[in-house]
Amino acid sequence: MNDDDLSRILKAAGDTTRRQILTLLVQEGALRVTALAAHFDMSLNSVSKHIKVLEEAGLVTRRTLGREHFIAAELEPLKLTENWFAQLKSIWELRLAALENLLVSKDERDE
Amino acid sequence: MNDDDLSRILKAAGDTTRRQILTLLVQEGALRVTALAAHFDMSLNSVSKHIKVLEEAGLVTRRTLGREHFIAAELEPLKLTENWFAQLKSIWELRLAALENLLVSKDERDE
DNA sequence: AAAATATTCATCCATATGGTTGACTATCGG
DNA sequence: CCGATAGTCAACCATATGGATGAATATTTT
Secondary structure (H helix, E strand, C coil): HHHHHHHHHHHHCCHHHHHHHHHHHHHHEEEEEHHHHCCCCCHHHHHHHHHHHHHCCCCCEEEEECEEEEEEEECCHHHHHHHHHHHHHHHHHHHHHHHHHHHHHHHHHHC | CCCHHHHHHHHHHHHHHHHHHHHHHHCCCCHHHHHCCCCCCHHHHHHHHHHHHCCCCHCEEEEEEECCEEECCCCCCHHHHHHHHHHHHHHHHHHHHHHHHHHHHHHHHHH
């Protein structure tokens, strides 16, 4: 289901550390796991786990060269969240428009 | 901290049931807790808890009339998530532009 | 071949989350 | 005042999450 993708993405993005990781990757380009971990007051392993979560959400990709894993940001999936929001807004506006019409036609009847 | 707000919003939005609640509210306008709960295969209490999470994230507001609580969608906070995404994208593009410049000036030197 | 480096895997822990049920509170209708 | 209705609060349970540490794996360096 696509809805699960959206949940995964939003959950992955819902953690401060993971958002910081994404920011680092976006501003510095692909980074190794150790390089990323250096920015956090947290064990390498914990950072590694966060990366895994981001990876499973499709928000980062991994290119392995020998023993080094290069992690890169992947912003594409965030468009799913934008789409969801846009859809909500459009439904909202449709309803408001319908409401508007109701009021207008009521006014006309009352004239 | 504002970052906590963003986490709260994304976490609230990261659950399917809660997103469905938002959709219902957006398309039908304010609804009572019981009316909302009727749409889910889940106890009233669970829905009530989801509403609370949404409320704490600012994604819904509550108007209490007597014993009835009317819940309404509040899309404003979702703009924070849009801003975050937009910021990521802009940093990304800045870096790409800088990279582009580097390549161009390298080409010029090599001519 | 041995030591060092880069990373994941496995386990453990405390706390958070999503769900349940039962009790409590508040309001409405007779 | 009493029963029904609308909700929340409290406690409980199973599973998920975010963190830690120690061991295992793979690769590079010496």
